Amino acid sequence: MTETFDVDCPGCGDTSRAISVDTQNVGIHCSCGVTASVDVEAQAIDDWWERD
Numbered sequence: 001m002t003e004t005f006d007v008d009c010p011g012c013g014d015t016s017r018a019i020s021v022d023t024q025n026v027g028i029h030c031s032c033g034v035t036a037s038v039d040v041e042a043q044a045i046d047d048w049w050e051r052d
Contacts, residue, residue, distance in 0.1 A: 010048045
């Protein structure tokens with residue numbers, strides 16, 4: 001079953017939608033240049049970095 005949930009970008013604070021699938025982490029890419037790893041179980045940002 002696929003679910004969606006919202007997380008706030010740690011770089012700019014904009015809300016992004018993450019899609020949970022059969023995995024522990026998914027990635028999101030924000031237009032501000034931040035890529036983040038989202039912990040699906042916690043529905044929260046796990047790790048993030050700015051793209052070059």
